[in-house]
Amino acid sequence: MADPMKTPPEQRRTLGLAELLLGVKPGNTGDAQALQRPRATGTLLYILPIPLLIGALIGLGAGRLDAVLVDGGIFALLMAAADLTRRGLKAEHAQQILRFTRLQRIPLKTIGGLLTGVATGLAAFLSLDHGVALSVVYAAVAMLGFHLLYGFEPLGQPRAFVTRDERARKVAAALAEAERKLIELEQAAKTIANPELKVRLRRIGVQGRSILNQIADRPTDLFRARKFLSVYLDGVKQVTDGYARTHRLADSRDLEQNFRNVLVTVEEVFEEQHQRLLKTDVLDLDVQIEVLKKQLEREGLQ
């Protein structure tokens, strides 16, 4: 980050009141921040049921066990619905960073919406003694409001690629599998305390993703990168899992050094793989240029 003291005074920007009060870092506002945070967070779903909690507490004070159980139970249901919705919104947003795989997700937001409707209907029926029909109307209105505000998840498994033939399907499946391994690797890296090893693992993740990008751009590279996908990714994932499990139980310097050595080797291998794929691109282009030159010469254009 640029040192603010070295920036000429005329180029320094003034912090807004919100930035000062909320501690928002300059340069971290606008679109970049909007990409990092889900657009909706489901706060309304946490606020609206609060009177039910108050009702349950008043019921407790008045010695009304039925009111405590009904209001408390429905409050718990609505809180669970709000939590599921928030998780669903976060998961929907997190999905945007995945390029090759679409995780089979539980439709948390949809379950949250249905639960909101059911809990509202139950509250109308049990707590307010409305009839079945009116309770169903309350449930339907709550679900409609939920749908308009947050939306239900689309049905079916989203796909990362349009795959028209069997070979393309195989490449897409291999890429998805490899990205899943990289995600697991990144998750395992989070449990490791040593910052240096963490950085190395993160770097390996970035290198892995750039290799996958390259394969996606030129699917024939998949056959050249078979070893990378099957041997190295699996190997580094297994070793990382093993290290993440073991280093919490035994803090061994030797183990740490061995793991570091493995990571250094993997980084080198990944870099080599990346360069090899790039070189193939250059070679292929050279060949194509040569062929074109020959063709032009043959046709007397040169």
Place this chain on the structure above:
Amino acid sequence: MPELERIEPRLPARPPFGVRVLGSLLLVFSVGLVSCQAMFII
């Protein structure tokens, strides 16, 4: 050579402001109303 056409992940289109306001109002007049009534009925 198999061709791979990516389907970029996209967030579902955000409903227009008016629709979101309507959604909020419906939630307030169902979940919120039922909750408030349940509080006062004891």
